[in-house]
Amino acid sequence: MKPYLAVILDSFQSAACSRILWVALVLITLFLAAIAPIAIDQVQEQQADRSPAATGLQLRYAGRDFGPAIQLPSQTTAEFRAVAIAWFMDHVVDLIVGFFGIFVALVVSCSIIPDTYRTGSVELLLSKPVSRPLLFIAKFVGGCAFVLMNISYLMFGLYAIVGLRWGLWDERILIAIPVFVFYFMLLFSVSAVVGLFSRSAILSLFAALLFWGSCILVGSSKQAMEKLLPLEPKADNVTVVIESSEQTAKSMSAESTGDEQFWRSVYAYGIVPLYTVLPKPLELDDTVQYFLDRRRDRKVTDPWSPVITSGIFLIVMLGISCLKSSRAEY
Amino acid sequence: MLAIEVEQLSKTYCSPLGLRRHRALKSISLAVEPGQIVSLLGPNGAGKTTLVKILLGLLRPSVGAARIAGELAGSIRSRLRVGYLPENLLIESHHTADSALIYWGRLHQLSRKQSRSRRAELLENVGLTKWAYVPVRQFSKGMRQRLGLAGALLHDPEILILDEPTDGLDPAGRKEVRDLLFAAKNDGKTIFLNSHLLQEVEQISDQIAILDRGELKFFGTQSALQVGDTLKVEFELRGAETEARAALDLYGEVFWQPLSAGHYRVRLDLANQAAIDQCIDGLRAGGISIVALKYGDSLESAFLQLVQPPASNASKGDG
Numbered sequence: 001m002k003p004y005l006a007v008i009l010d011s012f013q014s015a016a017c018s019r020i021l022w023v024a025l026v027l028i029t030l031f032l033a034a035i036a037p038i039a040i041d042q043v044q045e046q047q048a049d050r051s052p053a054a055t056g057l058q059l060r061y062a063g064r065d066f067g068p069a070i071q072l073p074s075q076t077t078a079e080f081r082a083v084a085i086a087w088f089m090d091h092v093v094d095l096i097v098g099f100f101g102i103f104v105a106l107v108v109s110c111s112i113i114p115d116t117y118r119t120g121s122v123e124l125l126l127s128k129p130v131s132r133p134l135l136f137i138a139k140f141v142g143g144c145a146f147v148l149m150n151i152s153y154l155m156f157g158l159y160a161i162v163g164l165r166w167g168l169w170d171e172r173i174l175i176a177i178p179v180f181v182f183y184f185m186l187l188f189s190v191s192a193v194v195g196l197f198s199r200s201a202i203l204s205l206f207a208a209l210l211f212w213g214s215c216i217l218v219g220s221s222k223q224a225m226e227k228l229l230p231l232e233p234k235a236d237n238v239t240v241v242i243e244s245s246e247q248t249a250k251s252m253s254a255e256s257t258g259d260e261q262f263w264r265s266v267y268a269y270g271i272v273p274l275y276t277v278l279p280k281p282l283e284l285d286d287t288v289q290y291f292l293d294r295r296r297d298r299k300v301t302d303p304w305s306p307v308i309t310s311g312i313f314l315i316v317m318l319g320i321s322c323l324k325s326s327r328a329e330y
Numbered sequence: 331m332l333a334i335e336v337e338q339l340s341k342t343y344c345s346p347l348g349l350r351r352h353r354a355l356k357s358i359s360l361a362v363e364p365g366q367i368v369s370l371l372g373p374n375g376a377g378k379t380t381l382v383k384i385l386l387g388l389l390r391p392s393v394g395a396a397r398i399a400g401e402l403a404g405s406i407r408s409r410l411r412v413g414y415l416p417e418n419l420l421i422e423s424h425h426t427a428d429s430a431l432i433y434w435g436r437l438h439q440l441s442r443k444q445s446r447s448r449r450a451e452l453l454e455n456v457g458l459t460k461w462a463y464v465p466v467r468q469f470s471k472g473m474r475q476r477l478g479l480a481g482a483l484l485h486d487p488e489i490l491i492l493d494e495p496t497d498g499l500d501p502a503g504r505k506e507v508r509d510l511l512f513a514a515k516n517d518g519k520t521i522f523l524n525s526h527l528l529q530e531v532e533q534i535s536d537q538i539a540i541l542d543r544g545e546l547k548f549f550g551t552q553s554a555l556q557v558g559d560t561l562k563v564e565f566e567l568r569g570a571e572t573e574a575r576a577a578l579d580l581y582g583e584v585f586w587q588p589l590s591a592g593h594y595r596v597r598l599d600l601a602n603q604a605a606i607d608q609c610i611d612g613l614r615a616g617g618i619s620i621v622a623l624k625y626g627d628s629l630e631s632a633f634l635q636l637v638q639p640p641a642s643n644a645s646k647g648d649g
Contacts (some may be wrong), residue, residue, distance in 0.1 A: 006436035010422070017424035120420035124478075127386045127414035127491075128437040129406045330388045 003130045004138040011112050011142025024104045024150065031096065032157040037062035039165055043069050097154060097180055103209075105150065105184050106191060109143040110205035113195035122330050133322035140192055140318065147184050151177055183281045186310055187212050189317035196321050215281055218274045225267045229260065279310035331400045333489050333520035334362040334385065339394035341380050341544075354380040356544040357394070362537070364488070367511065367521045369531040372541035373637055378524050379417075381541070382493060385522070386414055399488055410438070413482030417493040417524075419474055423467040427458050427477050430466060431484055438485035445484065452480035455510055457503070471498035479507065483514065490514060493524045508534055532629045540636050547636045555632045560599035563606055563625060568593050569618035577612035581605070593621075 015021060039060040056069035116122065116139050125135065155177045163169040190211045195204035283306035341355040354377045362368050372378045383389040384396050387404020401408035421430050428449065435445030453459045456476035466474065475498050482490055495511075496504045511521055511534055525531050531538065538555060540548040548555060567574055569592060578584050578596065585597040600606050613620060 002439055003437045006433055010433055013429075014422055014424050115422065118420055120416055120418040121422070123383070123386070123388055123416040124414065124419060124434075124481075125437070126388055127409060127412065127416075128434070129409040129439070130437055131406070329390060330383070 003128065004134050007130070007135060007138035008142040008145060011116075011139045012146045014112060014115070015108050015143060015146040018108050020104065020108050021146075021150075024101075024108065025153070027104075028150070028154045028157070032154070032161060035158075036161050036165065097151065097176065098183070101151060101154065102180065102184055102187065102212075105147040106187055106205060106208050109147065109188055110191050110195065110208065111201035112139055112143045113192045114199045114201045114204060117196060117199050117325075117330075119330075126330060132326040136192075136196070136321050136325040137318065140188070140321075143188055143192075144181060144185055147188075148177070148181050151180050151184075179284050182310070183284060186279045186281055186314055189314050189321075193317050193321050193324075196324055212281075215278050218271060218278055219280060219283065222267075222271050222275045225263065225271060229264060229267060276309065277313075279313040280306035281310065284310060331364070332361050332397070333364040333366070333399060334360070334368075334522060335397040335400075336360045336381070336385075337394050337396070339381070339384065339396055340392050341377070341384065341389065342392045354544050355384075355391075358541075358544075358546045359394075360539055360546065360549045362520060362522065364520050365515060365518050366536045367515055367523065367534050368537045368539060369523045369525055369535040370539050370541065371525070371528070371531060371633060375543070376541040376637075377544045378541055379493070382491060382522075382524055385491060386412065410485075411488045413485065413487035413490045415475070415478045415482045415490075415492045415495055417497065419478040421466045421469075421474060421477065423465065425466050426463050427453060427466065427469075427480075428462045430477060431481060434481045435484050440485055448484055448486075449480075452483055455506075455513075456480045457506060472500065472503055475499060476503070476507075479510065483510075487519070489520045489522065491522045491524075494526070495523065496525070496527065496530060504530065528629050528633060538629070540633060542637045548632075552629065555629065560601060561603075561606065561625065562597065562631075563600050563609075563623070564595065564597045565613070565620060565624075566593075566595050566622035567613065567618050568621055569616070573616035574613065574618045577616040577618065578609065580612070581609060 037060075041058045041060060043056050043058045056071045058069040059066040113136075116125065116135075126132065155173055159170070159173040162173060187208045191204040191208035194207035195201065198204065287303045287306050337359055339355055339358040340353065343352045343354055344350070358377075358381065370378050370381065380389060384391050385398060385403050387409065390404075396403035398408040399411045401411070425433065431449045431452070432442055432445045435448070436442070440448075449462075450459070453462055456479055458473065458476055458480070461469070461473065466477065469477065475495065479492070479495055482492065490511075492511075496507050499507060508530070511523075514521060523531070523535070532552065535552065537551055538548065539546060566589070571592070571594065574594070574596070575584075578598065581598050581600065583598070587595040587597075589595055598609075600609060610620060610623075
């Protein structure tokens with residue numbers, strides 16, 4: 001295993017020498033430093049008519065009050081505070097890590113595979129006593145290890161800030177580390193395959209971003225269509241309808257306009273098959289939270305589906321890469 | 331056991347749709363004994379790089395087989411026994427000479443300690459001791475070549491395959507590399523060299539292989555590299571040119587090259603040793619001093635006679 005550990009370490013060092021990495025680390029540090037002074041404190045305010053003190057929420061930044069406290073009944077105050085923190089985690093963290101963080105990680109890592117297989121570099125590497133597929137896997141793991149380090153830095157920083165400043169030690173933040181690394185691996189596998197075939201860092205980054213956009217587009221389209229299109233009558237209901245009256249069934253089909261039929265076909269024959277085959281990076285977080293018993297309310301119909309399809313996709317991508325790298329002539 | 335063995339090796343490149351085919355190697359066979367320095371020569375597109383890449387397992391032969399120290403070329407066992415220096419070596423910019431050697435050593439399953447113990451000696455030999463901790467992005471091409479050579483020697487391989495090892499080096503650097511290669515040869519290593527510098531090849535090679543358009547035109551020692559039935563003789567002479575011309579007039583076409591006043595080089599074809607003796611007697615009788623006498627073809631003239639002029643529409647430019 002010694003040569004492959006050396007390759008992992010080397011690709012890690014290669015990424016670590018990138019200027020973009022240092023920019024990203026500085027930005028992460030600035031982000032953590034910027035949110036650290038935010039506090040949402042529960043305050044008690046003495047009423048003018050000497051009635052019992054009312055509770056409220058006071059937004060503070062670096063110890064300074066931001067506007068007046070929001071007056072709320074004591075029970076509602078605690079709930080509101082929890083909702084505010086959850087909103088912050090869902091929107092700010094998901095946006096920062098899920099979009100900006102993954103984007104930076106892809107930019108930093110997109111050159112790892114093309115650089116390895118460049119003329120002048122690949123000949124020397126493949127003249128060493130190493131297996132070609134394992135060399136590729138080692139490079140891939142090296143890139144992922146590097147991203148794991150950065151996401152861990154950000155998440156542990158957030159975890160400490162949210163715990164120390166807001167008194168909420170939320171393990172969801174730490175569970176986001178493997179989720180986002182897996183999320184990154186899915187996109188990096190596309191970047192790696194394209195990088196292996198084209199030996200171009202720009203092309204591999206572009207392909208990963210295009211693929212990412214496609215996954216989001218397909219997932220969003222599916223959700224939007226499910227909301228906009230009237231639900232298909234369930235099979236047993238149709239049976240009942242047919243049995244009761246043929247005329248009723250005819251009137252049901254007449255209700256569907258031509259446009260609706262078209263979009264229903266697009267949904268059934270385009271969006272659903274694509275959604276089934278493509279990995280579901282956006283749904284992975286929901287799955288993890290579902291199994292943590294946190295978001296049963298989110299109506300996750302098939303919690304395993306994102307994990308299974310994403311896992312199969314990753315295996316297929318790595319399989320193609322290993323096959324290509326072992327059969328290619330340089 | 332032979333160090334390098336190539337049997338009826340052919341390689342055909344196909345275009346992606348299989349519409350165009352190019353035969354880069356045509357039934358090449360050669361055998362290299364251990365401890366020899368063998369140079370591979372040939373014009374652009376001759377198939378030299380293809381042959382080297384097959385020996386390293388970077389390309390698969392279409393027909394035939396190649397073996398390195400008895401192991402199938404390209405197998406992990408064969409690669410353990412080979413040190414390789416590519417022509418345009420790229421070293422990732424985050425490395426220093428020191429970290430690159432340690433990395434390459436680990437790829438050859440050497441420990442950090444083993445790599446470090448070899449490193450100092452190798453960097454000294456290639457003249458990079460002072461540059462050990464400088465990032466390679468600051469290195470010139472010649473310095474990268476030296477580092478690559480140190481890397482090829484790091485795991486003490488039996489066979490060195492070097493692609494243009496002196497490319498980009500100044501004359502002093504070339505001398506250092508030549509000395510290194512001689513030292514490696516004295517250690518019993520086999521060196522397979524791909525070079526276009528004929529003068530250098532002439533100085534260091536035990537055997538020469540000449541490839542042209544995928545065919546092996548010659549494989550053997552330099553002394554055996556003689557084209558035609560006559561002996562090629564080169565004299566360096568001092569004295570009156572008229573006297574020298576009169577003495578050599580009997581021997582047909584003579585190539586004259588003036589070096590300075592009363593000092594010239596002549597080349598001529600003679601039938602046998604008796605004719606050479608007779609020629610020397612004639613020159614001495616005319617009062618001409620024979621400063622030097624060289625037998626055989628110069629490598630350059632032999633090479634040019636063996637290799638056909640390049641086709642105007644050469645289809646593949648591998649070296």
